[in-house]
Amino acid sequence: MESNKDEALRCLAIAQKHRDAGNFPSARKFCQKSINLFSTPEAAKLLASIDAAASSSSASASGSGFSSSANATTSSTERNPSASGAKQRNGSANTNGGTAGGMGGEKxxxxxxxxxxxxxxxxxxxxxxxxxxxxxxxxxxxxxxxxxxxxxxxxxxxxxxxxxxxxxxxxxxxxxxxxxxxxxxxxxxxxxxxxxxxxxGMSAGRSPGFAxxxxxxxxxxxxxxxxxxxxxxxxxxxxxxxxxxxxxxxxxxxxxxxxxxxxxxxxxGARAGGAAAQGDDTGPARSLLTQLLPLIILFAFSFLTALPNLFSSPSTPDPRFSFSPTSRYNVERHTGGLGIKYHVHGPEFHNHPQIAAELAAREAGRGARGQSALSKFEGTVEHMYTQDLYNQCQRGLERRERRKDAEIGIFGIGTDWEKVKKIEQETVDSCEELKRLGVLRS
CATH class of the missing domain: 1.10.287.110 (DnaJ domain)
Incomplete structure (x- = not known):
């Protein structure tokens, strides 16, 4: 058919290229396809030349292949005269035992x-x-x-x-x-x-001194x-x-x-290789340093934080005191703010460096610079005193409320309301003391 002529000519050109390259099977395939699409004298002539060239190439290859194979075998045997004997030994049974196939088929x-x-x-x-x-x-x-x-x-x-x-x-x-x-x-x-x-998961025991x-x-x-x-x-x-x-x-x-x-x-002990052995230890040393780095940073931070205290003299603790007199705490004093009465041990109080210096300055008519050590100490006394009163006040109010609830009972049936009113009007001494000191509002 005329419509297939162009495609047939294209296949014929491809067949010609394959024949020139020595690829006779592909050349024959495309030449036959050209003939099937549109038969031309050129295609028939090319097919005949391809078959002739293929037959000639096959005959020469078989002859030269046999010759080269034989030559290669002879040459190999000459270069390695023990190869033939080794193959015989591997292929035949051993007189004392035998042979067994190894990996890859070797004996x-x-x-x-x-x-x-x-x-x-x-x-x-x-x-x-x-x-x-x-x-x-x-x-x-x-x-x-x-x-x-x-x-x-x-x-x-x-x-x-x-x-x-x-x-x-x-x-x-x-x-x-x-x-x-x-x-x-x-x-x-x-x-x-x-x-x-x-x-x-249990690891084997290791001897000391080994990495x-x-x-x-x-x-x-x-x-x-x-x-x-x-x-x-x-x-x-x-x-x-x-x-x-x-x-x-x-x-x-x-x-x-x-x-x-x-x-x-x-x-x-001594290692072979010198520099190579030293290189092997670099990794473990770096790993150990990485693991210890957080501890090193924490230690350095703690040291720097405590550094100022290393060069400053330790402060003397405040004197001890009591709110009630005893044989030891027999010196009565009153705080300068709320006028709380407290008792101290005389020698301990008057031998305190800061307080003794402040008392001496007051007697000489001089005021203390900055925050007074005595006022700071008495502030601690007042805080502890008022805190204890506040706790007592809270407990007293809770007890009064419980008594009131018990008197009222369930739904207030049969309640003596006069008695309830008296309970409500009862005062708590610790609360009243706080009001007197101005700490608790009325």
Missing amino acids: REYTAEQVSVVKRVKACKITEYYDILAVKRDCEEAEIKKAYRKLALALHPDKNGAPGADEAFKMVSKAFQVLSDPQKRAAFDQNGSDPESRFS SSQGEMTPEDLFNMFFGGGMNGGGFGGGPFGGGPFGGPVFTASFGPGGFTSTRVRTG
Whole structure:
């Protein structure tokens, strides 16, 4: 159809581009579409050329591919003459045991002795920690560490490819985590079950003088505790076994809601790396300073507040007094404001520095500067006296009101109103005294 001719020519141009680029499947697709839309001699000729080019390219690729593959294999074998032997060893059965498939499909070797170790460990229940490590219940901590070192080396996945070695290695690591911690071991000896179920969140004990940082602990971390980086870490660095009790980082374990929690401990001895080790301590030091900052600010504020009092002489307390005379308070006095009578101890009153100086100034005909110490003291006397009278007045009025209510009774039936009137006219002595002093209005 003439209406499809333009679209057919467009598809033909696209097919030509794909053929020139060597993309023969796409070129054939667009060329065939051009023919279906509007058949032209050019399209038929291009389709034939595409098929011819595709056939030629396929034949040359298969021949050169085989040759290059063979050459690559030969070259690889020449460069690594042990590769062929390694593949043979990995693909064939070991004379002492066999092979097992590892991660990624690689074969891992193992011996009959390694298989027996795996079977012995896996025959134990997961909480039979002493049987897993093959130690007695009353053994020392050193025996537990020795048993773990031996089993960890025998069961580590990089050394033991026997089926179930990974699970046995985890069981050994769990048993060591429990029995190497005094708190967890005591809990296990008492209950016979995993301490995590009853001691969730309890952190392992730490020795004084150690700095620690929390992190999740895996069997590999526990293995690295003893062997300084694992089987692929380039040997046993540090002491006889690298880290742990033999030098380097120390780990302890605790049981929390998220599983095992490890505590990495740095001793106070010499550190490898010098400047790097000093950099590790910057974070904890800054964190400790941040925590103590509020206390430091509070202490500084308290010190600055009390600073003026450090350089001023303490004031002498006011003399003691009594409203009634006693053998000690035998000197009678009256306040200058309300004329309240009170009694003081003579030597104490007259030896008071401020009051004695003020009394001496009055006798000499001089007035006191500023607020008088004596008037301040007597103001305290008057306040206490009037406050006590006011409390007595309130209690007296309440008692009078209760008597009045009791006399009236319910709805005032049978009430002696004359008696009620007399109760209302009764006076309260403390209230009358306050009125006399002008403190309470009539």
